[in-house]
Every structure is written in structure tokens, then in C-alpha cells.
Amino acid sequence: MASRLGIVLTATVLFGGVIGGAVAPALALDPSAGDPAAGEKVFRKCQACHAVGADAKSKTGPALTGVIGRPAGKVEGFSYSPALTKEAEAGLVWTPDKIGEFLTNPKGFLPGTKMSFAGLRKDQERADLIAYLATFP
Template sequence: MLKRIAAVTLLTMLPAGAFADAAKGEKVFRKCKACHAVGADAENKVGPILNGIVGRAVASVPDFKYSSVLTDMGEAGKTWTPEELAAFLEKPRAYAKGTKMSFAGLRKEKDRMNIIAYLASFEDGGS
């Protein structure tokens, strides 16, 4: 159900006639693999695992030490909706001033939407 909601939300965020493509998102995710993992065998690295991130509370992966700004967001009830993920992925340090994430961001909206579609395909357990 969460995947369907995420997919519908992604479609409404894109310009008319555009569609998010999880397969293209997998290619974009190569930029993230040094620090993050997805899938059944995913483990925390420099960054937390991203299984089930779409719809999950911010800073909620067990056994991962988040920056205080993300911890505060999670405690305030913020969740990783497709819109929030898109804003974070565009410029992480502008979205969450003080984040430990050193990634500069994804400039292209299409790349952000595709990677969110890819991440939405992984539930909490990695399936």
C-alpha cells in the first residue's frame, strides 16, 4: 500500500507527461552506494540503510547515529514523504543545516524523482 501511495505522489509531483522510472533511479543510486545500502542484506554504512525510507520517520533506523538536526526532525514527527525526500536530495545541507551528509545533492528533478521511485521499491525488510 505504501508503495502505491508513494508512486501516486511521485506522479503528481512530476511535470505533465513525465514519469518516475525506478530502473533509472537504480542507476542514479550508484552515487549513493558508497554511504548507503538497500536490499535484503543491507547494513548501515557511513549513512543508514534506506529500505523503507519512503513514509518512514526521519532519523529512525536503529543503531545509526544521526546528526542532531535530523534527530530533532524525527522527534518533531517529520517523515520522509516523496516531497521531503526530493527537497533533501536536492541540497541536503540547505534542507537540514548541520547534517553530517556531505553529498552536494541532485540538481535534476528527474534524477530525484527516479531515485525516490527506486527507493520506494524497497520495504523495511529490503524486499
């Protein structure tokens, strides 16, 4: 019985379920749950379109330096999709939660986005990537 309870609790925390009426945080949405070094490897999937770092320039996608906590659609000189522009005007801010949701399924989160990436299905990959991006304020 104890091992089953441990499995349930572990799964609940990893997948952001409910325990006793309180919502457990999803692993992928908490930057402290991620490993920045592993996130740097995950970022390789992003680097064809995005750059990060002090001298990062926008490519097909906007530069991601300082993305965590930044209002959406604010990289100067980048031409965003009308869908993202609309969400930005409505107040979308790239919190770790919102980045995690977007990275899970970009077109599902934001229909009409120009981002053609299918998404990161693994919670740990998203957590690692968010932790990596957090190292570039």
C-alpha cells in the same frame, strides 16, 4: 500561440508551478513519475554511503530500505546528527516530497546534517531515485 501554451504548461508541470490557482505537482516529488531502472543507476551516487535491499546494513549513512514513509531517524543502531534527531523529534517523515526536497540540497534542507552529498539538481534524477527507493518497502 498553441505551441507557446504547450511549452508553458509543460514547464509548469515539470517544475511544479501554478495553473489557474491549482498547484501542479513537481515531477521530482512523485514516485510514479520516476523510472526505477534509471533510479538504480542514480543510486550509484549514493551507494558509497548507503545500502538498500533486504540485507542492507548502514554504512556512513543509514540503510535506505523502507525509507519512503518512514519517520526520520529510525534506523536502529545508526548515529544521526543532532540536526536530524531534532527534526525527527518534531515529526519529520520521509515522504516522497520530503525526500525530494532533501535530495535537492541536503545541507540547505537540513543545516547541520552529516550528509556531505551536494545534492541532485535534476528533477528527473530525483524522481527516478525516489521510484527506485520505493521498490524497497
